[in-house]
Amino acid sequence: MFGQGLIKGLQVTWHEMFKKKVTVQYPEEHAPLAARYHGRFQLDADKCIACGMCANACPNKVIQITKEKVGKKQYLTKYVMRIEYCLFCGLCVESCPKDAIAFSHIINMNQFYRDKVRLVLVDRPAPESLPEGEAAEPDAGGAAAGKAARVQQAARAQAAAGKAADKEGE
Amino acid sequence: MKTQTYSLNMGPQHPSTHGVFRIVLELDGEVVVKATPVPGYLHRGIEKLAEARTYTQVIPYTDRMDYLASMLMNWGYVAAVEKLMGIEEEIPERAQYIRVITGELSRIASHMIATGDYAGNIGGLTGFTYTFRDRERIMDMFEMVCGSRMTVSYFRIGGVAADLPDEFFPACRQFISDLPSMCDEYDGLITGNEIFQARTKHVGIITPEDGINYGITGPSLRGSGIAYDLRKVRPYSVYDRFDFEVPLGERGDCFDRFSCRIKEMRQSARIIGQALDNLPDGPILAKVPKVIKPPAGDAYAEIESSKGVLGCYVVSDGSPKPYRVHFRRPSFINLGMLGKMCEGWKIADVIAILGSIDIVLGEVDC
Numbered sequence: 102m103f104g105q106g107l108i109k110g111l112q113v114t115w116h117e118m119f120k121k122k123v124t125v126q127y128p129e130e131h132a133p134l135a136a137r138y139h140g141r142f143q144l145d146a147d148k149c150i151a152c153g154m155c156a157n158a159c160p161n162k163v164i165q166i167t168k169e170k171v172g173k174k175q176y177l178t179k180y181v182m183r184i185e186y187c188l189f190c191g192l193c194v195e196s197c198p199k200d201a202i203a204f205s206h207i208i209n210m211n212q213f214y215r216d217k218v219r220l221v222l223v224d225r226p227a228p229e230s231l232p233e234g235e236a237a238e239p240d241a242g243g244a245a246a247g248k249a250a251r252v253q254q255a256a257r258a259q260a261a262a263g264k265a266a267d268k269e270g271e
Numbered sequence: 272m273k274t275q276t277y278s279l280n281m282g283p284q285h286p287s288t289h290g291v292f293r294i295v296l297e298l299d300g301e302v303v304v305k306a307t308p309v310p311g312y313l314h315r316g317i318e319k320l321a322e323a324r325t326y327t328q329v330i331p332y333t334d335r336m337d338y339l340a341s342m343l344m345n346w347g348y349v350a351a352v353e354k355l356m357g358i359e360e361e362i363p364e365r366a367q368y369i370r371v372i373t374g375e376l377s378r379i380a381s382h383m384i385a386t387g388d389y390a391g392n393i394g395g396l397t398g399f400t401y402t403f404r405d406r407e408r409i410m411d412m413f414e415m416v417c418g419s420r421m422t423v424s425y426f427r428i429g430g431v432a433a434d435l436p437d438e439f440f441p442a443c444r445q446f447i448s449d450l451p452s453m454c455d456e457y458d459g460l461i462t463g464n465e466i467f468q469a470r471t472k473h474v475g476i477i478t479p480e481d482g483i484n485y486g487i488t489g490p491s492l493r494g495s496g497i498a499y500d501l502r503k504v505r506p507y508s509v510y511d512r513f514d515f516e517v518p519l520g521e522r523g524d525c526f527d528r529f530s531c532r533i534k535e536m537r538q539s540a541r542i543i544g545q546a547l548d549n550l551p552d553g554p555i556l557a558k559v560p561k562v563i564k565p566p567a568g569d570a571y572a573e574i575e576s577s578k579g580v581l582g583c584y585v586v587s588d589g590s591p592k593p594y595r596v597h598f599r600r601p602s603f604i605n606l607g608m609l610g611k612m613c614e615g616w617k618i619a620d621v622i623a624i625l626g627s628i629d630i631v632l633g634e635v636d637c
């Protein structure tokens with residue numbers, strides 16, 4: 102009989118009237134975000150060793166790092182993200198050997214003006230010398246130092262590979 | 272009386288084009304005499320961009336081709352690079368299974384959009400909201416897995432980026448057990464609707480010969496009754512271990528292509544169920560060097576994406592960046608026959624035909 106299909110369709114929509122709502126009233130209510138959600142970036146500046154691996158991993162050159170040498174160590178003075186070019190792919194977070202850069206659950210990154218979009222995570226002057234605890238790290242032992250050295254080495258290798266390829270590109 | 276044909280632009284801004292796409296229609300009254308597709312409005316030069324990125328850095332760009340099934344786009348690219356490096360055999364089992372699970376979820380998500388959007392194209396916008404409601408659950412699962420909903424960038428050369436989180440498993444099991452009832456709902460609401468059937472049956476027929484000659488793949492070809500599914504005819508990854516069917520149509524009209532997709536969703540759910548049951552333990556990433564430098568040479572790999580066969584051709588010159596990357600995008604190739612399919616039909620049918628081959632412009636223009 103013609104119309105049977107239409108009646109069946111109406112049954113489906115009618116049935117929906119008695120189901121739970123699936124939408125949330127956005128600005129007042131928020132849908133829960135997954136633990137791994139890619140929101141705004143956060144940087145733990147104390148953990149960061151300014152190795153630049155995140156900047157090298159980024160496909161869009163979003164991350165700009167400025168560092169200064171304090172004593173024997175590299176000291177991060179500026180960490181700026183040109184977030185308007187960011188793909189939120191997470192390659193930077195994945196490549197960080199110290200888990201310093203991470204995603205947060207902050208989602209409202211919208212701005213009225215373009216120059217406000219840039220995300221400055223660290224902007225600080227380099228100190229004359231590093232405070233005692235940080236500079237020495239005597240109890241960390243050889244293992245930690247070894248790891249740090251390996252990390253630095255890997256970073257250098259990656260940076261060199263990136264540079265070599267850059268040259269070929271030109 | 273002497274009459275003459277006139278031309279009409281359909282698009283670039285038209286809701287049924289799934290993006291920005293123009294068809295120049297030459298019309299005799301309301302009947303199409305000639306239809307010329309004009310793609311290119313969404314061209315971003317992804318293939319060119321890839322040449323200035325390292326092998327891993329290309330992955331986020333592949334998401335942006337078919338953004339409705341981005342897991343599958345990732346897969347096509349990493350499969351080619353893995354072939355180039357000769358590490359296909361070294362991909363851990365667990366990673367293979369995770370790829371199957373997330374890939375099939377992506378296929379379901381894409382087919383849900385195709386189904387709902389098609390209903391909307393034909394004039395029943397209600398269907399659209401139903402499929403989008405259900406697709407949302409897949410998006411939530413992707414968010415658990417990789418933190419992004421559409422542009423996932425989840426696959427890595429040699430495996431996947433992260434293991435599946437604990438909360439994923441109950442959500443996925445619940446979803447695949449609910450999927451048959453969701454499909455029943457679509458069938459009740461859209462497929463069985465007489466008006467919908469009158470608009471789509473016997474319209475825009477792709478004959479099996481034409482389908483093959485034009486290189487059409489995916490549900491658009493299977494709607495014509497040709498059992499060509501790479502997962503069956505040339506199983507890649509671990510697809511040979513699953514028990515599933517390849518749904519086929521009979522007439523090759525819009526209706527068959529549409530209903531094939533709903534049937535395929537049910538089969539995908541079966542595959543996911545089996546993959547979840549047999550998910551092995553172990554690592555999720557093969558041992559690949561930090562800086563990926565495949566030996567000079569080239570490789571071509573194909574996978575079955577939601578729209579058809581996605582091929583990826585990668586050429587390496589031994590440096591850390593690909594020398595050339597080319598994608599065989601199924602949407603683009605399926606579009607080739609559009610002109611012929613539209614001839615002789617009315618303007619309203621053009622929308623029905625275009626919707627039935629399920630293109631996505633991110634992929635067409637690449």
Ligand code: SF4
Nearest residue numbers: 159187188190191193
């Ligand atoms: S998320 Fe991706 S695009 Fe954004 S800064 Fe990190 S690596 Fe770059």
Ligand code: SF4
Nearest residue numbers: 149150152153155197
């Ligand atoms: S990779 Fe990590 S430690 Fe290195 S510069 Fe980036 S945030 Fe700092």
